[in-house]
Amino acid sequence: MQTHDIRERFTQHFVRAGHTPVPSASLILDDPTLLFVNAGMVPFKPYFLGQQTPPFESGTATSIQKCVRTLDIEEVGVTTRHNTFFQMAGNFSFGQYFKEGAITHAWTLLTNSVDDGGLGLEPERLWVTVYLDDDEAADIWENKIGVPAERIQRMGMEDNYWSMGIPGPCGPCSEIYYDRGPEYGAEGGPAADDNRYMEIWNLVFMEFERGPGDKKGNFDLVGELPQKNIDTGLGIERVACILQGVDNVYETDLLRPVIDAAEAVTGAQYGQGQEADVRFRVIADHSRTGMMLILDGVTPSNEGRGYILRRLLRRIIRSARLLGAQGATLERLMNSIMDSMTPSFPEIADNRERIVRVAVAEERAFLKTLESGTELFDRVASGAKESGTTLVDGSRAFELHDTYGFPIDLTLEMAREAGLEVDMDAFNAEMEAQRARAKADNKAKKHGHVDESIYRGWVDEHPTEFFGYTDLTGESTVIGLVAGGESVTSVQAGEQVEVILDATPMYAESGGQMGDRGRLVAGDTIVEIEDVQKVGKRVSLHKGTVVSGGLELGNKVTAEVDHAWRHGARQAHSATHLIHAALRQVLGPTAVQAGSLNRPGYLRFDFNYTDQLTEAQLAEIAAITNEAVDNDWAVNTTETSLEKARAMGAMALFGENYGDNVRVVEIGGPFSMELCGGTHVSSSAQIGPVAVLGESSVGSGARRIEAYSGLDAFRFYSKEAALVSGVASSLKAKSDEIPDRIAALTERLKAAEKEISQLRQAQLTNRTAELVGNAEQIGSFELVAVTLDGVGAKDLRSLASDIRGRMNDRKAVIVLVGKDGSKVPFVVAATHQAVSEGVKSGDLVGTFGSYVGGRGGGKPDMAQGSGSDAAGIDTGIAAVRDTLASL
Structure with missing residues (x-):
């Protein structure tokens, strides 16, 4: 039975039982406690918390919610049951039926024949668990459903009790397991082996309210809920695994095609070894999760949701590379998973191009990161070998992983090739410290839940x-x-x-x-x-x-x-619609809105697009927008059903949950038609001029346009005109001659700066003999240490190399410090003989840098850094003297 069919059977089973079908919410909800929706009940949380009354006439609902959990990304593929993305099918009762109803609904769907709309599972292969003291649930299973007592097991708080981790609703659970047979493990039910006995459905009986507590089970029950609720979750992927007769979720109809595609692009074969199989599973799992996140409007970045997406995509690329892939892989993998998932999520079809574009752009960026990361690793490895150790510092490996996005698995692979090992204890300590910080931040967010x-x-x-x-x-x-x-x-x-x-x-x-x-x-x-x-x-x-x-x-x-406020806000909001339409004309239909802000006279518009816009594109967008203003089109609003609005061609935004009735705002007929509940002008001419200020990046695959509207646009243009007039007057040129005059002046300035740089370098070179002659003796070493005002890092390095060349037959150390504005650049160089006597320029840079509020690094013969506290220069040089004297 295909996964899409399982979904349909689940939904229809509960619709026939009177439940209201609720579409899956976006993976991104306005909830400060969650990065992503991670459970089927999350969209219903306000009803369970008592903040809102459920809007369902029947008091019951059913949904198949898309979910993402990323707490244990490193474990994906190591086990064959866990996915970062999964579909949670659930039925919910708000004060209607309780334990007997939930148990009966679940049992009939699982065991009814396929012809009768059920899933056709053999009753004798189903086991159930209940909470320790939940005699009521145990009695229902045994005496109402007919499950033999020996297939009903009682489990403790960790397994069979549910709460959200914060004060609020809670209650015991009853879980349903499927016995996959003796080839999968020992007999004895879920308590003996949860690999053989696969959990497929969890029935939560919410009947109590819990108080505060710092971990699961460490809380008091403060009373019963005013009404008893039901929240269940059936794992679609796990049921598909059983009904399709495959060993694990990676071999179902949704994920196996991605593994096949990965085999094609890597040349490796799935099923040939545990290490390779884990990488194939990572590719399959992360391809699906990454695709679904992009679908819901997430773009790669270095924080929050975007960081998770970036991490997933980079793990795909890294895994494919370790399996043998040489070039780009994501376009083929994304197309494969979109083919699998589109029957269940038809909206994928309209977003294929955008999804591929975002993924491929991230792949291009990461392949460059791999190149730079490889260079950084080579330096780290060389440093380890030069110091006579075979161990790569774990903190440096963590820096590669955390700062540069260089995967630890790739670091380990390259270390083995270089005959080195990585200090994983130190690396893991850094990872644990990072996890602790993230956990503390997440806990703070949870306890910051707003009580509405x-x-x-x-x-x-x-x-x-x-x-x-x-x-x-x-x-x-x-x-x-x-x-x-x-x-x-x-x-x-x-x-x-x-x-x-x-x-x-x-x-x-x-x-x-x-x-x-x-x-x-x-x-x-x-x-x-x-x-x-x-x-x-x-x-x-x-x-x-x-x-x-x-x-x-x-x-x-x-x-x-406030009339002036509203007037300006309406102008900006209507201008946003025009810019959106102009964008799609210039860039194509994949330039989809990802967010906006409108306030009187100002707007910003975020959209999913991977490339920087050219000046010509910006000019065209501005021209199309202002032409629409000049056309004085009527702004019409229509209230209609969501289905009719979409049939009209009205645009809807991803991540938005619309009701059955929506408001369509139309400007210029087909020019702009969007679902929008905001306030607008009555004709496009009332917007006034629109001044496009420019565009910028707000993350990988996301751009932002900013603009003024109405009087603010007029004031902006007036200031620009005044500025141009002032520049023209200063240059004694006409306004249209300004670009050429500035270009000429810029070339003259560059030539002058180059000449000045050459003169400065010549002056410094002329001082080389003087500096060498003034070298001081520190033990068996000669030290050249000097501070040079107005000299930057590049010139310091060049001079240090020149001095070292002249002293190459001596045990010499050169310390050059510059004063370049508020910065204090510094360079340490050492001759070959000094290095052979134990001098390490990188260590001396660290010693000096600590006195000037800076840091640096490099190789034993040359290192550099930068600080900000010139007051510590003399003390820092004295510390270098002391270090040399001790060698």
Whole structure:
């Protein structure tokens, strides 16, 4: 049975049982505690935490949620059951059915025949576990379902009790296992061998609320939940493994084609050895996860989600290289996994080109990193051999891994080829320290979870009506006041407050458009509103300060939007739509929005694209945008169903979860049509001029355009015109002659700088004989140590090489220090005879650098560095003297 069929059977089974089908959320949610969605229940978390009431009429739901877990990336492929990306199928009950219902639903789907819509698993091969004291679940399994008592095992807190790791809902679990047969391990059920007995479904019975605790099980139960909930998770990939009769998830219909593609590009064969097989599995797993992350808008970078994606893609490249691949591989691997996954995720088809482009750009960058990393490793290896050791410093290996992105496996491979070993104890100590820092940061984020339960009553019963599309002033009633994190009945002058109104003309921040500013007025009471935010996607929080009078629950107020603020915000937001459309005309349909910010007069627009835009492309984008403004197109809005909006050709953004009814904003017919809930001008001419300021990189595969709109664009152009006029006056040239005049001046300046550099170098060279003659004797060594004002690192190195050449038949050490502005560059060189007597320039650079607030490195005969504290120069040179005297 194909994986896509398993998905369909699961969904239909629960739809027939009355559950509301819920599409998978994006892997990226607005949750400060998570990098990615890592469990099927995550999108339902507000309902389980009691912050919002579930919107499902049946009180039940079912979903197949895409998930990513990356805590143990290094373990991927070592075991054959764990994946970084997986599909978690689940059914959820919010106060409806409980243990018996969840158990019955799961059993019937697993054991019903294929003809009856089930999965057709043999009942006698299924085992279950329950929590230690959960007699109720054990009784249901034995006496209601008919599972023999000997196939029901009781497990402890670690295995069969669930919580989110923070105060909130918790409860016992019941897990379902499939016996794969004696060839996979010992008899005795999951307690004896969880390789033979594969876990396929976890049923969580949420019935308690837990208190704080620092680890699993180390917490108190503070009471029962107001209603008992069900959260289950069935592993689609594991079930596919069983139903397709393969040994592991890497041999299912989704991942085996990627391994086949990897065989083709590497020349190696899967199944020929454990080490190679692990690399094939890494390629397959990471190709799928990387593709799905790119699909949901992640681009490679050096932090957060982008860092995880970069790490995954680079592990693919590294694994392919170790298997024998010589050139680029990601394009073929990505196409293979997209072929496998598209039946379940049709949106992949519209994004193939973009996904491949992002992956290939990262591959090109990493192949360059491998080249530079190889050079760095060669220096490290040479240093180890010169010092007479066969051990590569683990901290240097970690620096290669962490700073330069050079994989430790590749370092180990190259060390073996060079006859060296890596100090893995030191490397692992550095890795553990890094993990501890990450864990502490993650823990801090978890405990920083924002508690929105205080707003639940309003979210459930009193969603804010927004009438600001048509009116900027209107009468409203105060239905909520929150001050200091608590609900209050009144506030007085000077207090900061969050005001909840039954209706408002003020736009709450969403879709990149900043919240409105304005005021609430009631008699002599004035509340200045500085920001409007949404909670639960239904209630607007008007954040402001009471500047006069006082405000009480039930007060009638006049809500007034700051007209100038709204006008500028509408201009910028509509200009964003025009720039998006212009981008797609110039760059093609794969230039997809990845984020935006609109505030009065200013916009920034992030989009997925791998290459830097040319000046000509930027000029064309600006021209198309301003032509659209000049066309004075009407801006039309339509409310319709999501399905009809997509049929109309309206663009939707990845990572956004839209409701059944959406708002389409159309400018110029087919020119621009997007799903958008923001506020806009009524015609494109009202935007005014749009000044494109430029574009920049915001990470690998992501670019950003910034622009001004309306009066801000006019002011920008006016300043630019004044600047050009001033430059023209200074150069005594016409404005159109400025580029040529500046180019000529630049060439003259370069020539003058070159001449000055040559003169400076000649002066320094002329001093070589003087410096050699003034060398001081330190024990058996001669030392040339001098400070040179206004000399940079390049000239210092050249001079040091010249002096060393003149003293090559002596045991000489040269220490040259420059003063170049606020920087203190320094170079240490040593002759061959000095090196043979134990002098290491790299060590002396480290000694000197510690006195001038700097660091450096290099080879025994030449090293350099830079510092920032010139006051320590004399002390640093004295320390070098002492070191030489001790040799």
